[in-house]
Amino acid sequence: MQEQKDRLAGMLPEWLPPGAAIVTLLAIVSSALLAVGASRPTPNEKAMWTFARPHYLMYEPRVEAWNKAAAKDGRALFDLRLLSLPAMERRMMASFLGDVPCADVLEVERRGVSRTFGGPVESVGFYDLTETLKKEGLLEEINAPSFSPWTTRGHIFGLPHDVHPVMLGYRADIVEAAGIDVSTIETWEDFARVLGPLMDTTGDGKPDRFLLNMWETNQDHLELLLLQAGGGFFDEHERPTLDSEINVHVLATITTWLGGPKRIAADAPNFSAVGNKLKADGYVLASFFPDWMGDIWKHEIPSLSGKMKLMPMPAWEKGGKRTSVWGGTMLGIPKTAVQKPGDFDKLWAFCKELYISDQFMRDLYREGGIVTPVKKYWSDPIFDEPNAFFSGQPAGRLYINLAPLVPNRNSSPYNTFAMYRTVDALVKLAEEARRAHEAGEKNAYDLPRLKARAKAFLGEAQKQVEDVLKRNVFLAEVGGAS
Amino acid sequence: MSAAHSSAGSGFRSRLAPWLFLSPFLVCFALFTLYPLVQSVVLSMQTTFGPGATKFVGLSNFRGLMGDPLFWTALRNTCIYTLGSLFIQLPLALGLALVLETPGLRGRSWIRLLLFSPSMVGVVFAAMMFALIFEKQTGLANQTLNAMLKPVGVDWSLDFGWLQQHVMSALIVASLWMFVGFNMTFFSAALQNVRKDLIEASVVDGAGPIRRFFTVTVPAIRPVAGFVVLMSVIGSFQLFELPFIMFNNTAGPDNRAMTIVLYLFQNGFETGDLGYASAIGWALALILLVCAGVQRLTSRGEEASA
Numbered sequence: 001m002q003e004q005k006d007r008l009a010g011m012l013p014e015w016l017p018p019g020a021a022i023v024t025l026l027a028i029v030s031s032a033l034l035a036v037g038a039s040r041p042t043p044n045e046k047a048m049w050t051f052a053r054p055h056y057l058m059y060e061p062r063v064e065a066w067n068k069a070a071a072k073d074g075r076a077l078f079d080l081r082l083l084s085l086p087a088m089e090r091r092m093m094a095s096f097l098g099d100v101p102c103a104d105v106l107e108v109e110r111r112g113v114s115r116t117f118g119g120p121v122e123s124v125g126f127y128d129l130t131e132t133l134k135k136e137g138l139l140e141e142i143n144a145p146s147f148s149p150w151t152t153r154g155h156i157f158g159l160p161h162d163v164h165p166v167m168l169g170y171r172a173d174i175v176e177a178a179g180i181d182v183s184t185i186e187t188w189e190d191f192a193r194v195l196g197p198l199m200d201t202t203g204d205g206k207p208d209r210f211l212l213n214m215w216e217t218n219q220d221h222l223e224l225l226l227l228q229a230g231g232g233f234f235d236e237h238e239r240p241t242l243d244s245e246i247n248v249h250v251l252a253t254i255t256t257w258l259g260g261p262k263r264i265a266a267d268a269p270n271f272s273a274v275g276n277k278l279k280a281d282g283y284v285l286a287s288f289f290p291d292w293m294g295d296i297w298k299h300e301i302p303s304l305s306g307k308m309k310l311m312p313m314p315a316w317e318k319g320g321k322r323t324s325v326w327g328g329t330m331l332g333i334p335k336t337a338v339q340k341p342g343d344f345d346k347l348w349a350f351c352k353e354l355y356i357s358d359q360f361m362r363d364l365y366r367e368g369g370i371v372t373p374v375k376k377y378w379s380d381p382i383f384d385e386p387n388a389f390f391s392g393q394p395a396g397r398l399y400i401n402l403a404p405l406v407p408n409r410n411s412s413p414y415n416t417f418a419m420y421r422t423v424d425a426l427v428k429l430a431e432e433a434r435r436a437h438e439a440g441e442k443n444a445y446d447l448p449r450l451k452a453r454a455k456a457f458l459g460e461a462q463k464q465v466e467d468v469l470k471r472n473v474f475l476a477e478v479g480g481a482s
Numbered sequence: 483m484s485a486a487h488s489s490a491g492s493g494f495r496s497r498l499a500p501w502l503f504l505s506p507f508l509v510c511f512a513l514f515t516l517y518p519l520v521q522s523v524v525l526s527m528q529t530t531f532g533p534g535a536t537k538f539v540g541l542s543n544f545r546g547l548m549g550d551p552l553f554w555t556a557l558r559n560t561c562i563y564t565l566g567s568l569f570i571q572l573p574l575a576l577g578l579a580l581v582l583e584t585p586g587l588r589g590r591s592w593i594r595l596l597l598f599s600p601s602m603v604g605v606v607f608a609a610m611m612f613a614l615i616f617e618k619q620t621g622l623a624n625q626t627l628n629a630m631l632k633p634v635g636v637d638w639s640l641d642f643g644w645l646q647q648h649v650m651s652a653l654i655v656a657s658l659w660m661f662v663g664f665n666m667t668f669f670s671a672a673l674q675n676v677r678k679d680l681i682e683a684s685v686v687d688g689a690g691p692i693r694r695f696f697t698v699t700v701p702a703i704r705p706v707a708g709f710v711v712l713m714s715v716i717g718s719f720q721l722f723e724l725p726f727i728m729f730n731n732t733a734g735p736d737n738r739a740m741t742i743v744l745y746l747f748q749n750g751f752e753t754g755d756l757g758y759a760s761a762i763g764w765a766l767a768l769i770l771l772v773c774a775g776v777q778r779l780t781s782r783g784e785e786a787s788a
Contacts, residue, residue, distance in 0.1 A: 015495060020502045027506060093754065097532040118754040119531025217646065217735050267618060274620045283619070417753055420732065427736040431647070464551065471546055471758060473529050473537050 044077035046337075046347065048105040049088055052329075054295070055107060056082040058367050059354065066353060076346040078105070085109060092116070095336060096125025104337035104347055107161070110149045110328040110409065111416055117152040118413035119474045126157035126332040127344065133159075138356070146373035148408035149328045152238075158330030159355050160373045162291070162364075165402040166224055166324040169289035169297070171282055172309035172391050174198065182311045188253070191286075191314040192264050198285060199264070207263065213279070213287040215267035216258055216430040219423045220326055221288055226250050226422070227407040228324035229316045233418035233465075234410045238475070240465040242422055243458035250316070251426050251458065252450035259434045260445035276301050288313070290326040291399045295369040298389045305389045310398050323402035325409055331355055371399045378403070413475075418465045425457035526760035543761035553762065555737050556745040557769075559650065563741070564718035566654040567661075572714060575662050576707075579669035580695075594670070597663035605660065609727035612656040616644035616728075645729065649738035656724060661717075665710055672706035673699065705781070712777045716770055722747065742766050 012021055044067065050056050063080045070077050081103070083091070089112040095102035096116055106126075116125050133139050133156055139147070143163050150158030175182060178198055185191050192211065199207035214221050226232050231246035241247070257265040268284045269275035278284060280301050287293075289310060297304060312322035331351045338344045354360060361372040362382055371383065383396030412418070432453060436444035443449055469475060501508075526543055530536040547553050578597060582590055600608070615622045619640045627638040644652045676699055684694050700707075725739035726747075733740035733748070742762065750759030 017495065017499055017502075020499060023503065023506070090751070093751075097754075097756075099532060099534070115752070115754050119535040123532055123535045125532075219732075274614070274617050277620060413754060417748075420737075424736045427646075431736075467546070467550070468753070468755075471529060471543070471755065473539070474531060474535060 044079045046076045046104040046350070047079045047081060048107070048350075049081050049083050049091075049103040050107040051083060051085040051088045051109060052107075053082060054368055055329075056080065058363050062354060062360070062363070066350065075349065078350060085112070088112075089115070092125070092334075095334065099336065101336040102334055104333070105351060106332050106334060108158070108330060108332060110330075113150060113158060113330060113332070114411050114413050114415050116157075116413075117411055118472065121153045121155055124152070124155070124157055125334055125336070127335050127338055128155050128157060129159065129333075130154075130156045132348065141374060141376060143373040143375055143403055143406070145325070145406045145408050146328075149411050150330045150332070152411050158332045159351050161329040161331065161355060162327075162370050163373045163399070163403045163406055164290045164292065164325050164327050164370070165399050165406050166228075166288050166290045166313060166326050167310045167398060167402065168286050168313050169293070169308050169310055169390075170286040171304075171307060173307040174282055174285060175309075182309075185311070185314055186318060187320070188314045188316060192257075192262065195285065196264070209283050209285060210266035211264040211285050212257065212266075213268045213270075213275075213284040214254070214257060214265040216254070216426045217423065218267070218269075219419050220270075222254070222423055222426060223419055224288060224324040224326045225254065227409070228313060228321050230321070230407070232407075232410060233415055233422060234412045236408075238410070238412045240414075240418060240462055240469065242418060242425075242462040242465060243455060247422070247458055248451050248454045251422075251429055251454040252447055253316075254426065255429050255433050255450050255454070256445050256447065258430045260437050262445065271296070271300075280304060288324075288326065291370050291395075292327065292368060294387070294389055294395060295367075298369075306391050308389060309391050310393055310395060312398075312402060321405055321407065323405050325406045328409060365396055369395065371396055371403060373403075413472075414465060414468060417468060418461075421461035421464050422458070425454065425461045428457050429454050522760045522763060525757050526764055528757045529755070530757050531754065539757065543758050544765075546758065547761050547765060552737060552740065552745060553742075553765075556733075556740045556742045559738065560719055560721060560741045562650050563653060563657070563721055564715055566650070567657065567714045567718045568711065570654065571658055571662055572665060572707075572710060574658065575665035575710075576669045578662065578666045579673055582666070582670055583673045594667070597666055599663065600660050601664035603660070605723040606727050608656060608660050609724045612652065612659075613645065613728045613730075616652050618643060618645075646735050649725075649729075649734045653721075653724060653728070653739065656728065661714075665714070668706055668710050669703065672703035676702040708777060708781045712774060715773045715777075719743075719766060719770055719773075742769075 012018060016024075048059075048063070050059065059080055063078050066075075067077045069075075088106070089108070091102050092106060092108065092112065093115060094100070113126075138159075142160055146160035146163055147156055150156055150160065170182065175195065175198070180194060180198075182194070185194050195211045199209055199211065201208045216222075223232075226247055229246050229250045231241070231244055231250055233240065233242055235241050254265075256262045266278075266284050267275075268278035268287070270287075279287065279297075280303050297308070313324060315322050331354065333344065333347045333351065337347060356374055358377060358380075361374060361377045361380065364370045364372055365382055369387075371378075378400045383400055384394045385396070386392040387395040389395075429450065433444050433450060527538060527540055528536050529539050529543075581587070582594060582597075587593075616624075618624060621644070623644060624638065624640045624642050627642075628640055631638045680698050680702070681694060684698050689697065720743055721741045722743040725734060725741060726744060728734075729739045733744055743766070746759050746762040746766070749755045749762060
């Protein structure tokens, strides 16, 4: 043993002990392995990241076709990569905050984009597209509300992917079997009155099913109802408006849907097996249906094909808005991808080919049920094709009819925070009413009483949002921080 | 000259060698622990949005924290969960360990494996499982209670909102399932090391099982119990994945599942306020330091009295 040790020591310089030599060797070998493994060459010059598998599958052949053509005429070639939404958003934020490159083109969802708007407008990580969109006439060509989530302080940072109008999807098999004509429904009040008799199927005076898939904890449903009513979390100057009269009215009314004598709503969670079962069983008769939802139901609850129909959302008052908006996606170019003259043009050409072409419009509708925001395509006969899932209705046309009426979405980086605080207010209100009702208080669900309490809870929420905004010294310029 | 040179060389080698061996760790520690630690102190006194947008705000993030109702909600929830861990989970773990150490118990290894196995399951998996168990209408908890109580005339509502009105109970139940067996193994090991001669002597002196437990067993397992308590407190204060997954990436209805780390995450990675998130991180570190200090003082007092 000693002999072996001496022999090893003899091979090494005097200043390097055998132990240190082994550690150094291991460090060199492992570093080399890591370096080789990490430097997988990117076959193409540019990279695009997306977060949704259906989008990825839809874009794959289009990117391939682009690359084939681009290889001939010297345009940039692209690699398409699919990342999970949180992973992509974190890499994007790390890139923007650390000023290091990520992909050259990013397809991002609304909430991820608004997070990039927290600093001074010049430090937003996306390339400002405002002038380009103006110059190319795309501001007029694309449905105006589709720009709202990608706009901050007058600058537009994304090319819109969609409109996402919301309708109500209802169980036509049950409703029509009862001889009910939904065209007589204009307001939420009508909705409860006309469909109300369908809730008690056994005749024991207790509801066995509910009219609407809605619960106080569902932030998306709450936001779309607030937007439909003309409310929301921020005004056009990004000042918080949580305790506005419209929001107070909506929260109080929703509370009457969630409990008490006028209860019409129940919780059948979206994107879950539990919720799908409840929907398939007819536990809830109607759900909010943005244009992208139909494709999800078609795959997740195929048993409902031919049993569903779409109708415009009931309005908050006669003559009111019959739609809202849920979600949103854009294509953006990170500033780090534009290093030298000509970079932007190469990337922009790819973005337009992907989002603005007539082929994309068809793929988007055929494969995802999503209507394009490019208005010139709205007259295409593809949108008049009958949709088997919706009992033969021309779903595309129904959504397009509502597309120009879609409300603007806010792009404040504090939108999610404000939404959670508004949900907190609704949860408190609903639970307080439920407790009072169970304690035998007759006026627990009286609207004036609920409104007074909603005002108080929303006032607390407003204060919390204002406090958070005050901390952000960069947004003082937009009036958010006073 | 040559001998002097050789001796100097060997002295240099013996001084250098430890540093050479330590250097990989020291470099990594400095780069990935020390630097971020110092940087997070700096960050906690800034409002920042990337390197190009940073403003020094002094202690205003910490002042904001003191008046932030959500931080206090998070702290209150975390404390309730910690107390649940200490006063339900640990006694249960100790009780199970005592049962397992009963002489003559058959199938001891299998029972130990059975009780320990939930801790081998990932927290994310457990959280998803309990989210399904506590669902309204279709959840196992409500369905079971409904079926069991019906024969005795109780109509258990399938709409009972475990994940709405009983958030902390749901979280504590889930954590009991996951960690009771894990803590039991520590107590089990400690119980195996209790000196048999002391137990026999106490039996000879006429001590009953309860007296034996408090006068012989408890003092003997105290160092291990102290360690388990400290680890549970630290683990409980770092609670994040369980509520995050169980409540679908939110803090639950009316922030009932908001914990300090979840609030830190929301501020740092959802709102993008890294300065405020750093301040929350340092507040959490301070709380844990106080807990560790208290534990240390208590155990030192016990050692002195022993």
